[in-house]
Amino acid sequence: MKVLYEPTTFSIQDFGGVSRYFHELLNHAGPGLSCQLPVVLSNNLYLRDRQHTDHFEFFPRLAIPGSWRLMYHLNRRATLQALRRQNFDVLHPTTNDQTYFLDLLGDKPLVITIHDMIPALFGQHYQQPATALEVLARRADRIITVSENTRADVLRLLDVPAERVSVVHHGHSVRDYPAGPALRVPAHYVLFVGNRRAYKNFACLVEAFGQLVRHGFGELRLVCAGGGPFTPEEQELLHGAGIGQRTQQFSAVSDAQLAGLYRGAQAFVFPSRYEGFGFPILEAFGQRCPVLLSDTSCFPEIAQDAGLYFDPNDPAELQNQLERLLRDQELRHTLVQRGVARVADFTWPRAATRTRQVYEEARQTVPAYSL
Template sequence: MFELQRFGGITRYFIELMSRLSGNLEFSNSIVFNDNFYLRNADSTFSKGFKIPFFRGAGRLSTIVNRLKSELDIYKGSYDVFHPTYYHPYFLKRLHKPYVVTVHDMIHERFRDAYSPGDPTCEYKERVIRNADKIIAISKNTKKDIVDFYGIDEHKIQVVYHGYGNSSGISKIADLPRRYILFVGQRNRYKNFNRLLHAFAIVRKKVSDLQLICTGSDFTLQERILINSLKMNDAIRSMFVTDSQLNYLYQKAVCFVYPSLYEGFGIPILEAFSEKCPVVLSDASCFPEIALDGGIYFNPHQIDSIVDALFKIITDDNLRRKKIARGSEILNNYSWDKMAMETMSIYRELV
């Protein structure tokens, strides 16, 4: 994943994990070429490799070199436990040591129709999960999905929650609207963004100064067409921001909204809690497990339900204060240090 992702939750998870390994545990990452933001900005204990060069075919060449380096390190066997960063089963033919795999979600399995017929992820993933000595699920909901899809003994699966937070601080953003709802991350498929747009258009008619800010990539043509048809061009904007700017957006938002139909964990929930931002979110998948009673919930399939939840948090200042306070309490359940300690215990079980 360090080759595939420039930014992303999976590589951030592994950086947070590796940076916290302690005691007599040492790690080695086999990557040679990558453009991953987290790895390239990590400290000197990490082998960062080289940036992917700029010439035709460089991506393919980088993939071949990275794979050969990883296979060589696996073959040498100078390690006790292997922890792959994704689900490609290339290592199974050479590996003669125990391995643990982290399952971040079961999105490919639940939304097969959203992926191309030739996408091998589900096949690869099942092979890697079934052959693993230990499986880490990042939520109880994800563990249940693994059992439901594969019939794997639940005792082989251990839930280890993600942590939250970054050390980026706060960077102000000029010319923000006075009142806005914040949406963070990708907007495709199961993210349920179109229903949110319809709900926001209804809310906006009654709260005329409210805007919607979306972080991440610019709007697609289809999204722009929908926004235009809702007559919301002047009320919805997209922004690409740094981690420190995102922290500022959380702090100043009326609320953070998370309308997804499914997620494996939902780190943005904890990010919003940590910046004293009220959370309005789906009652689907892992969300009630992670946010507990710290959020305002809605049915993600019903636009009216989304509208009602947004109105509650926008119009009731007392409710906002209660949810902010409760979110701060819930954060005590999660930390990257706790995640690393529990993962190290799993490694030691396998040695």
């Protein structure tokens, strides 16, 4: 079976969860599955070994505004050429905001992966409506979601038949990262990872951490990784909570540095109101870091009893749970051991095998557009 991956995510992402997901599918395709990724130009870190592509980089050490447009244009042209050749059995786009390939797809099966329904649920934070996703979902022969929670959202928000929507959890690989530039971090800290936009609920953590410091944890620090520098509004929020001088921020970190941050943290806190899968949960489990999670969205599905939970609308409850976790060494040990066991349930070979099954199902499905 031959799968053609439409490569937009590798044009616009130097690194990130979506491109990492597709790169892992390529790595674990297995015998009998031939994968084509028509990338001509890309600065994506996961493609640098050129195991799956024969592409060029575009001044990767220079931040050139708009360079992604050139990459997108060249990679789109290569994709159109591959579509015209029709030498594939299934098309799997790497993003859900493009439809240019549909006119050339013909009767070939289309499989899409929906990682979350955030644009539909939090549309006030997005400039573009999710019309492309709606078009793709109607045309798709099979839809992959990365959690049962996301599947439920897809069935609630998109007009698609339930039998065409399958759950395939992400995998996770615990890697031994090579030594790199070490980050100077406090002796005792709580970790927050990723961007901090509204639905990520960063303000709840700031308020809870401020309360915690006032309850006798003056030596504790808050470390934020990724998400870019603090905005003036975030700086005002931190200073208003009395923790402006107790917060350290690394706007960009490597995978190795992030792994080190998890290993050194007293706890990883994920206060988001919604996630499609919550990949940082597995990252924390893999580095033996106890996790404190919102009791909402996909979190209980992914972490199960390996996480400690709180109401994301109640900073006082987050503060109480965090204090409990910091004071109770036995609880910390229990959560770490459960996390190690839980992360073993998520492997990329398993995810790739299940994805291949979806491809096979798509080839046997009566086309959605013909109904």
